[in-house]
Each structure stands twice: as structure tokens, then as C-alpha cells.
Amino acid sequence: MSKTPSVFRFPIAIGRSAVCRLFSIFFFLSSFFSFSQVTSSIDSTKIKIGAQITYKISVESEPSSLVVFPEGQTFSPLEMIESYAVDTIKNKDKFNLIKKYGLTQFDSGKYTIPRQKIIIGDKTFFTDSLKVEVNNVVVDTTKQGLFDIKPIIEVKKQGSDWWKYLLMALLIIGIIGFLMYWFIWRKKPLSEAEQIALLPPYDRAKLALKKLDESHYLESAAIKDYYSELTFIIRKYLDEKVYDRALESTTDELINRLKLLKEGNQVELSNEDIRNLESILKRADLVKFAKSAVDVDLAKLDRNTIDIEIDHVKEALPEPTEEEKLLDEKYRGELERKKKRKKIIITVLISVFLLVATFVGFSIKYGFGYVKDTLIGHDSIELLEGEWVTSAYGFPPVTVSTPKVLKRTEINLPDEIKAQMDVTNFQYGSLLDFFNINVSTTVLKQESQEPIDLIQASEKTIKQIEAMGVQNILVKNEKFVTPNGAEGLKTYGSAKFPIISTDKFYEGEYVILQFSTNKVLQSISMSWRKDDVYASKIVERILNSVELKKAEE
Structure with missing residues (x-):
């Protein structure tokens, strides 16, 4: 025969009353533990008119729970004058959050601070209401003099700090604009090499001969280097004005080309000019490749001959036609346009990069949707x-x-x-x-x-x-x-x-x-x-x- 469980062995009358008491205790404890994680208190129940009460709400929550404390004038009939930052204390695997408010009242009487709504995660809790007594300040008019009521003083409304952000934005834009101007658009002073490159070929050749005179090749018996510079000067001039492959041609190829141009009446060079050039170029080849010894005076003589031949080549060249001058002017104009186009492209790329970098930075901090809606405009965000x-x-x-x-x-x-x-x-x-x-x-x-x-x-x-x-x-x-x-x-x-x-x-x-x-x-x-x-x-x-x-x- 099976035994009846012990819980059913109590007498019926006693069992019912005991069960009722157990349920009462259970519901009391359940209610206590349900709301024990939210408590409220004040530092004083009696104050003078205008004095401050510190109202404190303590919440015990899980680290992952979102806790929303009341904000605004939710303490009416008392007025909130200050909302303090939340203090966080770690207690084992939970957090104790303490939020304090400064409250006051400017009329005497007995008041009740209403229950406050606290949201923890997806649950809502309410604090207990608290009573406060506000007493008048007793003034002894026999000792304290009385004064007339002071007139109303007009207080100007304090504006927002929008101008500070505008000033900061303008300052940043100004700095970026200055850097772009300084490094991209500013006409930089030309270096010596750039100034020489802008000279006509004839002037560049003459200037190169002067620099050769100032060198110390002959004093140090560096004849090979001297002739290399000397022949490069005449070849460079011929490359730019007579034959565009003069720099890469051999001496024989270059002399034969000059003879063909003379026979075709394209260059009015004399046979003597061609022989002088041939003689100097071949002597330079011997010095550079066969290590032939050349007297210093002969080297100086060859330098003077090259100087004369540059003048003869210039005189032998026909005057450029109007069409050639126009083409040359178009070419220079095209070069200027290319430079300007390059500057514009660089400026646009830098500007786009800065805009994208700024957008990405704000998106990382505030979220893409928020930044997009702020820039483009959104009715709801303006309301919020x-x-x-x-x-x-x-x-x-x-x-x-x-x-x-x-x-x-x-x-x-x-x-x-x-x-x-x-x-x-x-x-x-x-x-x-x-x-x-x-x-x-x-x-x-x-x-x-x-x-x-x-x-x-x-x-x-x-x-x-x-x-x-x-x-x-x-x-x-x-x-x-x-x-x-x-x-x-x-x-x-x-x-x-x-x-x-x-x-x-x-x-x-x-x-x-x-x-x-x-x-x-x-x-x-x-x-x-x-x-x-x-x-x-x-x-x-x-x-x-x-x-x-x-x-x-």
C-alpha cells in the first residue's frame, strides 16, 4: 500500500491556514526581491524654502542591461535643479548604479515626491513616493532691515555655441586651402636648372660654354671630361635645331646627315663648317674611347671653334614661318593647359579624399545613417x-x-x-x-x-x-x-x-x-x-x- 505524501497529512483546517500563510510569505518575498534592485532615498525630509534635497536612486543590474533613469521635471511638485552623473560600482558579477538629483521647492508646505519610472532592459520599475516638508525661513524684522523690491532686470538670452563650430570649420577649410595653394597653385620661384631649361637652345648652348670655361677640367688635366661636355653642347644644339637624332648618332652618321641637309638646301652650312665639326667630334672620340692625348691649347682652340660653329648654325637655319611660330605657340599653350589640368585633378582628388575621410570618421563615431541624415536632411532628426x-x-x-x-x-x-x-x-x-x-x-x-x-x-x-x-x-x-x-x-x-x-x-x-x-x-x-x-x-x-x-x- 503506497504512502500518502507528508504534505497532505496535516489536518484540513491547519493545512489551509498554513498554506495561506506560506502563500502570503511567498508573495511578500517575491515582491521584495522583484523590486530590491531599485531603491530610492533622500538626504533630508525637512528643508527650508529654496534649500536643496539630494534625491538618490540606486539600481542593481546585470552588466549587459540598459538602465534608463528619469530625466526632466518628473519630480513635481518639487523642481529639479541639477542632475548628477551616474556613479557605477562593481559588485561581484553585477553593477550598482547610483543616480543623484538636486531638488528644491520655493513654497512652504508638505509635498510628496512621486514615484519615479526606471527602465532596466525591457522591464519597468517604480520607486516609492517620498514625503518632504518645506518650512519657511523665520526672519526677525526688528533686527533685519527691510528694503524696497528691486526692479526686474532683463536678462539677455544666452545664444548657442554654433558660431564656435562655424569658426572651427572655417579655420580648418582655410588651413587646407592655404596648403593646397602653397604646394599646388602657387607659382614657385624657378630653380637655376628650370630657368636654364626655359632659355632658347642658342642661349642655352652659349651659357653651357661659359660654364665649361668656369670648370676645372683643363687645370686638372681631365681632358676626357672636357671633350665629353664640349661635344654634348654642340650635339644638344644640333639635336634641337637641325637633326633630332644628333645625340644618339655616331660622328659619321651625324656628319653625313649634315651633308645631306646642306645638299637639300635645308641648312646653309659651308663645307668648312662641316669639316670643323667633323674634326672636333672625331678628336673627341679618340680622347674618350682611345685615350688619345690632346694638348690643352688645342682643347681651348676646339672650344672656340665650337662657339663659332654654334653662331654659324644659327645663321644657317632658315627663319621660322608664321605657321611654325603658331604651332610653337599652340604647343606652349597646350603645355600650360596640361599643367593647369594636372593641378585641378590633384586639388579635386585631395578634396574628395578629405570629404570621404571626414564622412567615414563621423560615420564610425556616430553611425552612417545618422551622418547621412544630418548631411542630407531629415525631418525627424531635426525634431529630435x-x-x-x-x-x-x-x-x-x-x-x-x-x-x-x-x-x-x-x-x-x-x-x-x-x-x-x-x-x-x-x-x-x-x-x-x-x-x-x-x-x-x-x-x-x-x-x-x-x-x-x-x-x-x-x-x-x-x-x-x-x-x-x-x-x-x-x-x-x-x-x-x-x-x-x-x-x-x-x-x-x-x-x-x-x-x-x-x-x-x-x-x-x-x-x-x-x-x-x-x-x-x-x-x-x-x-x-x-x-x-x-x-x-x-x-x-x-x-x-x-x-x-x-x-x-
């Missing part, structure tokens, strides 16, 4: 990074931070509906835009016996959206709690929104927050493109800023 506005809309007020001030719009209602309720509506954009925000407050003129059913209100709102042409609406509902503790219903999901003036649709997402009392329905709705990451960040920031106050407050 613009100056946000925190304002209260309707009555009872709905306080919310938005990228733009919401404008009040009139809603045309039938007379029978107007007799039953008052509706105020504020919005940016419309449901058919790629991004829109809408805040509305509906106040029933007659007190209702039952509270407004938020589920039914949400269903009516979805039907209204469908009536505007929105299709494939996916609906999800969940409880929503504002940072200051107001509870409501969050309806969200995806849908296909029509594009204005077309028959096309875009994939979008929406969220609707609804809060109610006996006769008041407050609603905040937004819709945006599904692939718009900046719009998603805008929505998240707006949702974290929502605060509600009761009419009597």
Missing part, C-alpha cells in the same frame, strides 16, 4: 535634436514635452454632442502625415455614475482611425503609468497609413494613451513611419514626459 517645449494642454492639464508647440484646433461636433461634452484638441501634423502628435481632453457636462471605460474608448478611437482610411490595424493594449503615478491605458500597434494625394500606403506605428475620471477623458496619440528610428526616439521621449494633474490641483 531641436529645442523641445514642455507645456500643459487642456483642463485638467496634460503636461508633455514635445519637439514643437502643439497648436489648438477646433473640432466640429454636432449640436447634440456639444450639449453633452466639451472637447479641446491640440496637435502637430495630422494622422495622414509621416509624424503627428495629438493631445485632447473631453469633459462630460453631466457627472457619470460609472467611470469611463477606457477599453471602449480605445475601440471607438480605432474605429475613427479606420474611417480615415488607415488599414491593417494591429491593436495591443496594456496598462500605462506616468512618472507622477497617473494610471491609464496604452493602445499601440502597427498599421498601413494612406499617403496624401496618392493611392499608396506606408508602414507605420501608432500609440494612444488614455486616462479617465468620472467625467474626463484625456488622450495622447502619435503615429509615425515604422522605419523612422528618430521618430521612435521622439515617441519614447514624449511618453517618458507625460504628467497628469487632477482638476482640484
